[in-house]
Amino acid sequence: MDGLDPGLEALYLERKRQPHQAVATLANCKTLILGMSAAQPPALMAATADALKDRxxxxxxxxxxxxxxxxxxxxxxxxxREFVTPRPLFLSHSDREAIAQSGSQNWIEFVPAMLHQAGRLLTEHIDPECFLVTVSPMDRHGYFSLGTNADYGASVIRKARKVIVEVNRYMPRTFGECSVHISEVDLIVEHDQPLIEATPSSPTDVDLRIADQIVHQIHDGDTLQIGVGGVPNAVLAGLTNHRDLGLHSELFSPAMMPLIQSGAINGKRKTWMQHKHVFTFALGDRKLYDFLDDNPSIVGYPASWVNNPDIIRLNENMVSVNSALEIDLTGQINSEQLGDRPFSGSGGQLDFVRGAYASRNGRSFVALRSTAQDGNVSRFVPRLQSGTVTDPRNDVHMVVTEHGCVNLKGLSIPQRARALISIADPSFRESLESEARSIGLI
Known part of the structure; x- marks a missing residue:
């Protein structure tokens, strides 16, 4: 702590604990909130698990x-299982594995929520007794950084009754609303461990065919929100020759980095937060985290702000690109459920579907492969099989598959059904039309 003010150094040492010591203070805690994804603190979670086992x-x-x-x-x-009730607002691969391992789908109690409401939900509707989160090392002014995860963390950390941070030198220092002063922190644990990494896989030929249709509808000067998956990554890869793009995105991903480095994304023509690359959480590899570290052009803000449709719409020419699992012939989108099994969550998809379309000259794309299970199952169905609607049909704008792109705005139900059948897999079109007729859609 060379060069640190003696008063700040004394306060830091006073609040510093070993993980088991910090967790021991949770004896009366009934409700715990954890940081999201890369901000989940491994040492504190392990110590909490041990304390639970020891009663x-x-x-x-x-x-x-x-x-x-x-x-x-x-x-x-x-x-x-008998000591905890997990309540995720969005499921990951690890969550799904835990559900499968438990043998009980209901042990993990999924909480439906849109990401822009998560901070409010976790501070108003749920009592935030304690918040555990990973942060970057403290700077000479006494500030830690939430680094990769402003999301709901920036809201919860200022409302929780107790805040315990896990300081990790691998967490990047980011700007925006990511700074947290030591006076806002109750206890400090030090634990250096590389952050989780998510390396995108190479896009398939189908991904590239879908992405190409979207790339041709993105113009110089547009501001982008790009989701996760093969198609979104392929879209970003296809934008190398574009100029003056902006970024106002829920996710900051590795595929965005080369576009910023080349100047294709520079924020020059944004109408809101010009020249700044706005995100609410980042997930990628070590190279991405190093790129984020101390980079003043990249700013993280709470999801309650970044994902708020009223904020999203302030950037003209806003373009949103997200994925889906299933779509019915009226345009309802399911991006979170496989049959009766929860798969992920709504996240911020609907936030950006609405915000992008509300923008002047804005466009919202929902992209999906036309089939699943090696072509044996159509992702286009007469009615959603799961009953879960991520994006209501009133909100859906552009739908894209490897077979084409259709604009659903202004179309009647029969027109929608025909348009969507036209971009379904050819081997399913006849049966989809027959089923559409049988239920009165056409």
Whole structure:
């Protein structure tokens, strides 16, 4: 702590604890909130799991989004089932594995929520007794950084009754509303561990065919929100020759980095937060985290602001690109449920579907492959099989598959059904038309 003000150094040392010491203070805590994804603190989660097993604390209900492998191996371990009630607002691969391992779909209690409402939900409708989160090392002014995860963390950390931070030198220092002063922190644990990494896979030929149709409808000067998956990454890869693009995105991903480095994304023509690359959470590899570190052009703000449709619409020419699991012939989108099994969550998809379309000259794209299970199952169905609607049909704008792109705005139900059948897989079009007729859609 060379060069640190003696008063700040004394306060830091006074609040510093070993993980088990910090967790011992949760004896009376019933509701715990964890940081999201890369901000989930592995040492504190492991210590909490140990304390639960030893009956030193608990039982606990805990809330979070996008669980990590560290969470699966600690608080989501099968031998803790009687001591914890996990309540995620969005499911990850690790969460789905934990559900499968538990043998009970209802042990993990999914909480439906749009991301822009998560901060309010976790501070107003749920009592935020304690918040555990990973932060960057403290700077000479006494500030930690939430780094990769402003999301709901920037809201919860200022409302929780107790805040315990896990300081990790691998967490980048980011700007925006990510700074947290030591006076806002109750206890500090130090634990250096590389952040979780998510390396995007190479796009398939189908991904490239879908992406190409979207790329041709993105213009110089547009502001982008790009989701996660093969198609969104392929869209970004296709924008290398574009100029003066802006970024106002829920997710900051590795595929955005080369576009910023080349100047294709520079924010020059944004009408809101010009020259700034806005995000609410970041997930990628070590190269991405290094790129974020101390980069003043990249700013993280709470999801309550970034994902608010009224804020999104302030950028003219806003373009939103997201994925889907299933669509029915009236235009209802399901992006979170496979049959009766929860798969992910609504996240911020509807936030940007609405915000982008509300923007002047804005466009919202929902992209999906026309089939699943090696072409044996159509993703286009007469009625949603799951009953879960992520994007209501009133909100859906452009739908894209490898077979084409249709604009649903202004179309009647029969027109929608015909348009969507036209971009379904050819082998299913005849049966879809027959089923559409049988239920009165056409």
């Amino acid at each position: 030193l604390i608990g039982p606990l209900a805990f809330y979070y989004l996008h669980g990590t492998e560290a969470l699966r191996k600690t608080l989501l371990a099968p031998d803790l």
